[in-house]
Amino acid sequence: MEQLDKPTDLLQQLRTFDIFQGVDDVALRWLIDQSTYVMYPKDSMIFRNEEKVDHMQVMLRGGYVIRRDSEGRKQELGIWKAPYVSGVLPFSRMKETLSEGVCIADTYVLLLHKDCFVEMVNTSYDLTQALVAVMTNRVRDFQQMRLMDEKLMALGKMSAGLAHELNNPASAMVRASRELHKHLVQTPERFKSVVTMRVTPESVDEVNGVLFDRIKYAKDSEELSLMEREERSDELTDWLEDHGVTELDRIVDTFVDYGFEEQHFEAIAAAIPAEAVEPVMWWIETNLTTETLVGEIQTASGRIAELVKSIKTYSHMDQEPSLDMVDVHEGIKSTVTMLTHAIKKKNVTLCKDLAHDLPRVKALAGELNQVWTNLLSNAIDALPERNGDLIIRTFQERDCVCVEIEDNGPGIPEAIQSRVFEPFFTTKGIGEGTGMGLDIVRRVIDHHNGSVQLESEPGRTVFRVCFPVQ
Template sequence: MSAQEKPANLLQQLRDFPLFAGVKDSALQWLIDHSRYRCYAKDDYVFREGDPTDHMQIILEGSFLIRREKGGRKRELGVWEAPYVTGVLPFSRMTHAGADGLALETACLLELHRDLFVEMVNVSYTLVQALVGAMTDRVRDFQQIRLMDEKLLALGKMSAGLAHELNNPASAIVRSSQALHKHLAQTPVRFKQLVTMRVDADAVDEVNRVLFDRIQARSDTSELTLMQREALGDELLDWLEDHDIPQADDLIDTFIDWDFHPGHLDAIAEAIPPEALAPVIWWIDTSLTTESLVSEIQTASGRIAELISSIKTYSHMDSEPSMEFIDVSEGLKSTLTMLKFRFKQKNVSLNKETQPNLPNIKALAGELNQVWTNLIANALDALPADGTGKISVRTYQLRDNLCVDIEDNGSGIPADIQSQIFDPFFTTKGVGEGTGMGLDIVQRVLKRHGGTVGVESQPGRTCFRVCFPL
């Protein structure tokens, strides 16, 4: 960086700024006379994050990159190039730079100290008005960047959760399909043993009756205690060994899983010749194992279909962005499905209380889902991961309003900041964990829908209440 003599054509350079189109030459000449002229070489820092911002900077030539470091990573926010006005502006409350400015080429700037802003008001109100307009545009652009950060942060969390949720059923499908492939390789041997047996049609019907009865009436044997499971296994093993069934140990788990008891095996033994019993028992095991693997694949694929359906419901990919009458409970359900991984991750319990036959409300379902996502995600962030966290979601009608309560048992919001939590960019989270736009989005979406949001908070109970007029 070097200070230089001011070029003779500075007035014309400022006159070429669209921002100064209505400003008199005398005001621009005052700006030139009271400013310093500096040039920054390529790769010089025009300013560093955290530096005091004492000057308004008018970029006359060149450009510089705006870059901010977050969580050890540097992120480019954009490029400012001539003609452009940056730095502190009249009536701005900026005190320190929020990012680094790195010259991409030789950049020449005109810099006016903030102590001269009061004098500037007396010199030219039009000049000040133009600069305030530039500040308003800058705030709007910055808000859009922060809003995009919030959306990307939410999208990143959602994508991570979706990947986590899809990974489990996808892994189950791969595991079960591999086991099924290996299992089916044994089927020809079992089939050959079976077809060489002389079994009449009535006996086959009885075997099929027992088999399909167990398939249709299968109970959830996962609820059996370890002692109950071992006791049933001992009974089945005794029966199989008493009837000279080879490799009886390999059959036990399958028969327990399908809730077979010695009485069911007695019915099969009574219907077929003794020499056919072992092949038939092994054929039943083969059929049940195949049924188990196919069932696991169906369950896992069904879970994936359910997740995809929830995504489509959450984002309303199949519908036009127009207001329609919707069931609030459906949006809450799909949002909770999308955030299910977060509940597991933090070991948080969920309590849902839905009043039946609630009226529908006219809304943009996708936007309301942003409301539920932000409120529930904030509640999750406020809870510890030690298993004591609890979130309650309630829907009910209160007089002429449909209301949704989202309550958590976290440490609460301090009373001195409760009035600020809906302000844009206000956040109590650490760097990289939030942008302070979540609750602002909630408030703006609800305002568009004619709804309201309020909060009651004390240690051990924080409740956000969203209400829509009916």
């Protein structure tokens, strides 16, 4: 920074500022007389992160880019160009900077020390009012920017979780469809080997009876233990070897999966000629494998459909926003679905203690989902990588529906518990939180005439949200 002599046209330069249009020349000359005129060279810092702020800066020429550290790299927040007023302002509580400013050109600035603000109030009400308006606009713009950051961060978490959740069923569908294609190529040969056996229609009916019975059994039965599978596999292998069936390693596991026992093989063998046993067994295995692969595709596609439904329920993107009778369980369920990836990533144990026959509340469902998202996300973030417990509890208390979200994290220090709902207040590092999440929770709850309470101690933190039924 280089201090310079004040040029004679400073008054004309200040007149180019929109905010000074209603300020008389006497007040602007006072501002010039009380200020220091300086120049910051290009690429130099006009302010540094966590630097004490003592001056108001009236930028006459030039500009700077604001940067902050985010996960070890510099993140640019925007460019501010002259004419512009920054720094500490009258009645502002600003004490230090939260980022750094780097000049993009030689930047000429009038610096006014904050000690002059009391005299400014007594000198010119219009000048003071103009600068207070700058502060108000700055707070509004900053709040909008942080709200956008909050939404983008939430969207990023949801997108990452959704991509992870969709990847598993999508991969299963691709894998099963490939296997099904390779499998169906072999089907004509298996079918030809069966029809050449000249099996009677009655025999086919008996074989199909066993086949369909085993398919139904597999859908309704529990899985065998590892020891039971081994015993069943040995039993079926011995029977198939005794009846001349080859390549047993490729088919016996399928029969075990569908609950075949020796008695089922005996029923099939009794219905067909001895020479037809091997081709019929291969034909049955072909049908069972096809059933398995189709079932995998159905399960995977059903999971994708559930995720899409959860997204629509969570965002209510197919509905107009309006107050409606809302089941809070639906919103909580869809929000948990969106956060499943984060829950799994931290190995969190999730427990749901949900009340039956819980009344609906009149609310905007999309706004309630913002409440669940912020409270659950904060709870998950607070939990350790292992042994984390998250409890979602719902109940009715008099004429209110209440939701409690409890975690066994380190807790919130008592000294800051009264501040957690303040806008921009956060205990997270830069780039990890905006300080707007709980402010959004508070404003949504106020909008719905509800209440929110916090109880916290090491090992137990509970947020209780209550909404009136009517």
